[in-house]
Amino acid sequence: MDPEGTAPEGTEEPVVGDLVIDEARKRMGVVTGRVGGRLQIRPPAGGTEWDCGPEFARPARADEIVRVNVAAVSAKYQGRRA
Numbered sequence: 001m002d003p004e005g006t007a008p009e010g011t012e013e014p015v016v017g018d019l020v021i022d023e024a025r026k027r028m029g030v031v032t033g034r035v036g037g038r039l040q041i042r043p044p045a046g047g048t049e050w051d052c053g054p055e056f057a058r059p060a061r062a063d064e065i066v067r068v069n070v071a072a073v074s075a076k077y078q079g080r081r082a
């Protein structure tokens with residue numbers, strides 16, 4: 001991430017289904033679409049979508065994906081939503 005909180009230069013724009021980090025909100029989500037040039041992103045475990053400028057989205061790293069998967073399994077085991 002650069003000092004302005006945008007995705008690194010040269011990062012490919014995400015497509016539907018990609019797991020991304022919204023650097024502006026410091027949130028992870030799945031790209032579900034695009035409206036008016038902005039990405040539509042939903043939390044991995046479901047929930048309310050939010051808009052994200054493509055310049056703020058970067059691909060999630062492997063360690064971030066593992067962390068989300070562990071949280072989802074833990075939440076399921078405990079009978080709650082991640």
